[in-house]
Amino acid sequence: MRKSIQHVSGLAIILLIILSSCDLTGTDPVDDNPPVGTSPYAENVDVFAGKYYESLTFRSGRVSYIKENVSIYGEASGTIRLTIEPGAVVKFDPDATLVCYAGLKVIAEGTDEAPILFTSIDDDSTEALGDSLKDGPGHPGPGSWKYLQVQPSAAGNIFRNCEIRYGGAARGYTFFLEGQSTVIDCDFHDNASATSYGGYAALWLRGSGAPWHVVNGNRFWDNGIPLSIPLGMSLDDSNEFLVDHDADDETDRIGNRFNIIALDLYYGTLVSEAITWSETEVPFYLDGRGIDLGDATCDGSLTIGPGAGMKISGGTNNGVIDVSARGTLTYPETTKTFTSIRDDSFFGDSNGDADATSPSNEDWMGIRGPDSSFIVNEAAIFYCYGM
Numbered sequence: 001m002r003k004s005i006q007h008v009s010g011l012a013i014i015l016l017i018i019l020s021s022c023d024l025t026g027t028d029p030v031d032d033n034p035p036v037g038t039s040p041y042a043e044n045v046d047v048f049a050g051k052y053y054e055s056l057t058f059r060s061g062r063v064s065y066i067k068e069n070v071s072i073y074g075e076a077s078g079t080i081r082l083t084i085e086p087g088a089v090v091k092f093d094p095d096a097t098l099v100c101y102a103g104l105k106v107i108a109e110g111t112d113e114a115p116i117l118f119t120s121i122d123d124d125s126t127e128a129l130g131d132s133l134k135d136g137p138g139h140p141g142p143g144s145w146k147y148l149q150v151q152p153s154a155a156g157n158i159f160r161n162c163e164i165r166y167g168g169a170a171r172g173y174t175f176f177l178e179g180q181s182t183v184i185d186c187d188f189h190d191n192a193s194a195t196s197y198g199g200y201a202a203l204w205l206r207g208s209g210a211p212w213h214v215v216n217g218n219r220f221w222d223n224g225i226p227l228s229i230p231l232g233m234s235l236d237d238s239n240e241f242l243v244d245h246d247a248d249d250e251t252d253r254i255g256n257r258f259n260i261i262a263l264d265l266y267y268g269t270l271v272s273e274a275i276t277w278s279e280t281e282v283p284f285y286l287d288g289r290g291i292d293l294g295d296a297t298c299d300g301s302l303t304i305g306p307g308a309g310m311k312i313s314g315g316t317n318n319g320v321i322d323v324s325a326r327g328t329l330t331y332p333e334t335t336k337t338f339t340s341i342r343d344d345s346f347f348g349d350s351n352g353d354a355d356a357t358s359p360s361n362e363d364w365m366g367i368r369g370p371d372s373s374f375i376v377n378e379a380a381i382f383y384c385y386g387m
Helices: 003-022
Strands: 044-051 055-059 062-073 081-085 090-094 097-099 104-109 117-122 148-150 156-161 162-165 175-177 180-184 187-191 201-203 214-216 220-223 225-230 261-264 276-277 284-287 290-295 300-304 310-312 320-323 327-330 336-341 366-367
Touching: 044 055, 062 081, 090 214, 175 180, 220 225, 290 300, 290 327, 320 327
Parallel strands: 044 062, 055 081, 062 090, 062 097, 081 104, 090 117, 097 148, 104 156, 117 162, 148 175, 156 180, 162 187, 175 201, 180 214, 187 220, 201 225, 225 261, 261 284, 276 300, 284 310, 290 320, 300 327, 310 336, 320 366
Antiparallel strands: none
């Protein structure tokens, strides 16, 4: 009898050692739901937390709850995916993030009838599939969750017919996409993003070269800064930054606190290809640094489309556009196109200070030609030192 007991005890110890050495991380939701009847979550909630090394699916008609930080790791073959089905709702804990690493592809393709929603766990609305924590009415607002991040080399990502709201806590951005992404027909609203016009955007895009991000037909309202794009990326006029969000002709269209498109210069100031900026609702903003159109080794051109424009800061020593001998700058030369961030007569109050500041001729340096002299055009270039 004693030997039998000792034998069973030995097997139990071996079993415990095996289990403790296993990597139990998988592709399924976290199994932290107690037996039926005692769960703190609604029946339509799948809970996610921790690290994942295989493909994941956030299912249609269900809430995928990012309870703690979630990291999803890809591989060189690019076969690992995060698939978010039409009609899925992704809710975040206030301190939670979702980070997608190199080699992973995110496919979030909603439809007009079944959009995808990214929101706070406190969002108990009908479109957010109700009270997920069974804790009574929630009161989400800007900054109720942190962010989703797609890191470099996680390319070919698609976000279509998605709604992103109430994010931007901590770092001031809600979607940070470094891996090449297509973002089409999405709504970004009520996100905290930046507290100053030099901060981060609700949709922050970064990249170092082609293939560039594709951003078409999106709507931005009630964010801090709505959008930031890398310097070398072209942008058309299909996105909305003054939005009739309630389809009511009697109400005003809503913008953003800092209604600008910020330029991300993380990978440098050189434009080495042909880019065109055509957005006409908000200006492109250069934050006190310079940009170089071409250099001795490459051509580079920037075209500012009709009705588009730039606002610039930097004082008398910064905020300059240098056009090299191999560079080209094309813009409407008979209407205001380049001016100070403080110039509220052009695209309105872009720096969010009402009328607390006014523009002057020392707000940015100017535009320099190949011979290092400043270009003077009193119809198109305003409030710069070079004038």
